[in-house]
Amino acid sequence: QKEVEQDPGPLSVPEGAIVSLNCTYSNSAFQYFMWYRQYSRKGPELLMYTYSSGNKEDGRFTAQVDKSSKYISLFIRDSQPSDSATYLCAMSVGNEKLTFGTGTRLTIIP
Amino acid sequence: NAGVTQTPKFQVLKTGQSMTLQCAQDMNHNSMYWYRQDPGMGLRLIYYSASEGTTDKGEVPNGYNVSRLNKREFSLRLESAAPSQTSVYFCASSGSQAGQPQHFGDGTRLSIL
Numbered sequence: 738q739k740e741v742e743q744d745p746g747p748l749s750v751p752e753g754a755i756v757s758l759n760c761t762y763s764n765s766a767f768q769y770f771m772w773y774r775q776y777s778r779k780g781p782e783l784l785m786y787t788y789s790s791g792n793k794e795d796g797r798f799t800a801q802v803d804k805s806s807k808y809i810s811l812f813i814r815d816s817q818p819s820d821s822a823t824y825l826c827a828m829s830v831g832n833e834k835l836t837f838g839t840g841t842r843l844t845i846i847p
Numbered sequence: 848n849a850g851v852t853q854t855p856k857f858q859v860l861k862t863g864q865s866m867t868l869q870c871a872q873d874m875n876h877n878s879m880y881w882y883r884q885d886p887g888m889g890l891r892l893i894y895y896s897a898s899e900g901t902t903d904k905g906e907v908p909n910g911y912n913v914s915r916l917n918k919r920e921f922s923l924r925l926e927s928a929a930p931s932q933t934s935v936y937f938c939a940s941s942g943s944q945a946g947q948p949q950h951f952g953d954g955t956r957l958s959i960l
Binding site for chain 2: 745768769771773779780781782783786788825829830831832834835837838839
């Protein structure tokens, strides 16, 4: 079993819809949680960064961490075609290393 | 505004050839990383360097060597390329505080024939 599980999709939603992306993990020592967005033929770009449990909002994006359930989510409101990308979750226990999910490919249909 | 710069962007090699992938960051980060990304496998850590002068193996180090040339630069070398090393290679850097996010370059697409 992988430490971090992420549904690879693909996920297609109409423009304007709310998108929910999720990861589950098994290591209860993870404390730092990140979401990266990766466009085709580009490197991962940091989107959201949270520490411990709770919610964090940045514009149309909300990151949610539930440590009791070992579950993290990224919500995208009013989705746009420019949000079409692969979304990677990543986690750290607090050292140099990140553990990544395999990514969910998202397409927003105009 | 460069961040992490990787060269080259694309390369085709023949089996057995050697090659060095270059990475430089201008964010004054202590830590640097090399990953490979393959379909269905996600990002896998090859080597990392927590500070200038130190390097450590990651999840998939076999067939690779690294050099932390100075604080800015971290290179990855394939001594004798194999088709299994066909992949997209990403370099990343981060600050040294606990749990710092990593910042990535745009990758090198490497094909081994």
